[in-house]
Amino acid sequence: MSELAPHPVEPPAQPAAAWDPFQLMDRMDEEALRRELEGVAPTDLVYVVKEGGQEVVGLSKTGVDECCMALVAQGQVIREEDLQHEVMGEGDDREALFKVKAARFAVSPAGQEVRLDQVIGVKRQPLFYEPAQLDLEARVPSKKYKGKTYRELLASAEGRDYLAWMAENFNEPEIRDFVRRILAGEEVVAQRDRQLNPHWYEAGAMKAARNARFRLIPGNVRAQVIATARQSGQTRVLDAQPGAMRGVSKATPEQIPTPAAAAPAERAEAVSRIGPYAPTEKQVAFYQRLAESPVFTEEERRRALEWLTTKATRQTIKDQIDWLKRQVETRRAKRADESAA
Incomplete structure (x- = not known):
C-alpha cells in the first residue's frame, strides 16, 4: 500500500467561501499551475464568471503570458527582475507574502533598449489548504484510486478491501475514523485537518509575477487577447452563485x-x-x-x-x-x- 502519500499532492475540495469571482479565477490559476507541474499545458486564456445576467471577465496566467507575447510583436518586452518572499503567522495559519518587480522595455531592431516603466506585483499565499469536508462524494487520497470517491470504492469488493486497509493504517486519524464509520454503513460527514500545499512557493511566486506583468500590459492588448480567446473557445466559463460554483464549461465563440x-x-x-x-x-x-x-x-x-x-x-x-x-x-x-x- 505504498501508493498512499502522507500529504497527497491533489488538493482537497475547498469549502464554500464568500462570493468573489476574482478568488475563483485565482483558484483556477492555481489548479492550472498544478496541472502544468504534472506535464499538462494549460490552454485557457480567459476566465468568465457568470453571476445572474452579468459576466466578470479576467485573464488567466496563461492569458497574461499571451499578452506578453503580443507585446513582443510590437517591439516591447516585460521582464521580471526581482522576487522576494517572507513567511508570516504561525502553525496552520502561516502564509507567505510574495513581491515581484517587473519592468517593460522598448527594444529596437538593432537591440537597443529603453526602459519604459516598472511596477511591483504582490500576492499573499497560504501555506495550507483550507479544511476539507469528508463525505461519500469526497475523493480518496490515494495514487492508486486517484479521482475516485469513497462512494465509488464502497461499490466494489476491491474498493472495500482498500478502505478496510485505510481504516487501520492511514496516517490521519480523522480519515481512519471516517472510513470505519462508512464501512459500517453510516452516512457520516466529517472534517479533514488542514493539509500543507506542496506547491505553495510555486503558486505564490507565479501569482505575484502574473500580477506584476498584468499591470504593465496596455489595455488595448488585453482587450485584443480577450476577444480572440472568446472567439477561439480558449475561455473557461464558470456558472456560479454566491459561495458556490455550479458548473464549468468551455465558452462558445462570441x-x-x-x-x-x-x-x-x-x-x-x-x-x-x-x-x-x-x-x-x-x-x-x-x-x-x-x-x-x-x-x-x-x-x-x-x-x-x-x-x-x-x-x-x-x-x-x-x-x-x-x-x-x-x-x-x-x-x-x-x-x-x-x-x-
Whole structure:
C-alpha cells in the first residue's frame, strides 16, 4: 500500500467561501499551475464568471503570458527582475507574502533598449489548504484510486478491501475514523485537518509575477487577447452563485462587442444598474459618448448597447472603452485620408 502519500499532492475540495469571482479565477490559476507541474499545458486564456445576467471577465496566467507575447510583436518586452518572499503567522495559519518587480522595455531592431516603466506585483499565499469536508462524494487520497470517491470504492469488493486497509493504517486519524464509520454503513460527514500545499512557493511566486506583468500590459492588448480567446473557445466559463460554483464549461465563440448608441430609456437602465461589479456612471457616460460617434453604423450601435446593458462590468468596460477609442481614431483617420484623396 505504498501508493498512499502522507500529504497527497491533489488538493482537497475547498469549502464554500464568500462570493468573489476574482478568488475563483485565482483558484483556477492555481489548479492550472498544478496541472502544468504534472506535464499538462494549460490552454485557457480567459476566465468568465457568470453571476445572474452579468459576466466578470479576467485573464488567466496563461492569458497574461499571451499578452506578453503580443507585446513582443510590437517591439516591447516585460521582464521580471526581482522576487522576494517572507513567511508570516504561525502553525496552520502561516502564509507567505510574495513581491515581484517587473519592468517593460522598448527594444529596437538593432537591440537597443529603453526602459519604459516598472511596477511591483504582490500576492499573499497560504501555506495550507483550507479544511476539507469528508463525505461519500469526497475523493480518496490515494495514487492508486486517484479521482475516485469513497462512494465509488464502497461499490466494489476491491474498493472495500482498500478502505478496510485505510481504516487501520492511514496516517490521519480523522480519515481512519471516517472510513470505519462508512464501512459500517453510516452516512457520516466529517472534517479533514488542514493539509500543507506542496506547491505553495510555486503558486505564490507565479501569482505575484502574473500580477506584476498584468499591470504593465496596455489595455488595448488585453482587450485584443480577450476577444480572440472568446472567439477561439480558449475561455473557461464558470456558472456560479454566491459561495458556490455550479458548473464549468468551455465558452462558445462570441462576437466582439461593438459600440452602440442608446435610446434615452435604455441609457437610464444602463446607468441605474447597481451591484459591486456594475460600471460606474462616469464609465457608462464615457462609453456612450464614444459610441455616438458617426464612424459607427446603426447595427454596431445596437449590438454594443446590448453588451453594455447585459454584460458590462466595472473591469471589462475599461478594455471596451480602450477598444472604442482606437476604433474612433482609426476610422476618423481613414475617412480623412479618403477625403484628401
